[in-house]
Amino acid sequence: SPTNEGGLCARAYAELERLYAPDRVLRPLRRVGPRGSGRWEPISWAAAIDRTAAALDGRTVLHLSMDRFLAGDLQDRIGWDRVLLDRRQPGRPGPESDADLYGAPVADPDLRRAETVYLIGAPILDGRFQVPLVRGLVEARARGARAVLFADAVGATGSVCEWVPVPPGAAAWVALGMARILWDEGEVDAEFLRERTPEFPDALAAALRPYDAGAVAERTGIGPERLRRMALTFAGRRPSVAVAVPGTPEAAAAALLNHLVGNVNRPGGIQTARGPYFTAPVRVESTPAAWWEAFLGGAEALDLYLAAEANPAYDGPRPEAVARALADPERVRLVVALDTHLTETARLADLVLPLATAYESWDLVEGALPDGRPYLALQQPATRPDSEPDKLKDPASEHLSLFEPWPRPLGEARGIPDVLLALARRRPGPELPATVRGVLDGLLRKSWGPGSLQALARRGVWVAEEPKAPNPLAPARLAERPALPDPPAEGFHARVEAPAVLPRTYAGTRRGREIAPQAEAWLPAGAGVPDGAEVLVRSGAGEARFPARVVQGLHPRAAVLPDGYGHVGPADETAWWREAGPGASARRVVPADGQPHPVEIEPAEG
Structure with missing residues (x-):
């Protein structure tokens, strides 16, 4: 896609291994x-x-x-x-789109043009985010922007950011503490707030009341003066943007900061979805x-x-x-x-x-560039061509060159759109095209865009000449979220680092191991566990054994568990299970929601 600027994401490399897996x-x-x-x-x-x-x-x-x-x-x-x-x-809309926080589903923030980036518990370089966001952060730092990570672990993200360690579950407290300072000192974009939510001030003042600097210091270890300096930097070095994992308490706290400085749908800030959707x-x-x-x-x-x-x-x-x-x-x-x-x-x-893998399927990817221009990217099969002239039997192929080789999936594999279309054709309703290519061509001829499947296939990617205006914003319901619970004061709290760029079937691929190279539990130096020892991690949901890796860049009460390991494979030990099966599944201990959960950690016996 154009947001990758010609580069391949990790999934594209790992997909080759999955394509030809025995x-x-x-x-x-x-x-x-x-x-x-x-x-x-x-x-x-x-x-x-x-x-x-x-x-x-x-x-x-x-x-x-x-x-x-x-x-x-x-x-x-x-x-x-x-x-x-x-x-x-x-x-795209959904329960975790943060549409209630911004009045419309949230697209990728415009990090490239930001001068200040605060990552509120959001380890962008550690697998939970998309390529454009990672690229934007790296380019912003190369340009001299200030980037700060507020999290319980430094990870790879901390290698390009300033890391402010906070206890597990406390990053949202830091953001709301900064928001309280900006509100109290009037360092806000009052005109933007009046336009967005006329009744906002009273509700916001009440929502921020619990997060004074003293309360934040008690829960996070960040003193009032340091908290104030960071808040004023965010307000004074604009454009500034706060980023968090969608659908989390940190996302609600980050949204407050972004609204206070008025950086929504402005260069260098949070961007909401552009319309209309093509599909x-x-x-x-x-x-x-x-x-x-x-x-x-x-x-x-x-x-x-x-x-x-x-x-x-x-x-x-x-x-x-x-x-x-x-x-x-x-x-x-x-x-x-x-x-x-x-x-x-x-x-x-x-x-x-x-x-069918991505290399064997027809699909359509749509999105918007940071300047608002929508694009359509055509995913086309790239596997070996089939010798049978199926195009002669397919009425939807009339727009294609008669003698063009036609790649086909290996074996009898089909893409998800193919299966959905086959099911829909068996349901009552108007006649549907027989193939996904036919549906694509019909949509492209009826709607805005490149005009036909043939035209898009020649280009590969179509980008509109003019940006689309953001979808109308509904009132942001920022003050309706419940008050944050106190961060845990003692004990270990573990979270699962789940790379979102690859499905679990990629765990055993060479590229998957590059992204999540260790099947180890990361523990802080003060955990009292020797590096390389086996530990038992237990929660109310279950327990699992992991080899321990003692790292320096962790809060003393934080632990990070690996994802993608511990599969239960078939008895015949086929090739994929030999690669993806070893290790333990962290999801049997805590959910992979990016949030810290209380656990007990002790040396394993036997």
């Missing part, structure tokens, strides 16, 4: 033994789609790793009761964690659960409980997994459908 699922499979028995037989795509479509009249859930082309456009046609997204794309965003009502907790708590049984590159039996909120629910035909009558490998969730499925 143990990929390359044809549809039907379970012939009990769920989880590992006994399968081949089935045709037509039969698999027919069986899946027959369950659509019941209670259904589509679980996606991320928003996909056609998922939103076909959501009503297919009739999903609920759609779950593991990862929200910047600028319909998928409608999401809750996070996967919240939905699974409700389902495990006794919600109504499902007729169909379709996991499209999602693996909740490994990375769900309570993986063992999720696995038990998926294994129970009374709770979920039909489980379908669309994936490249036999993941934990796929092994519990009734049908396993072979997923």
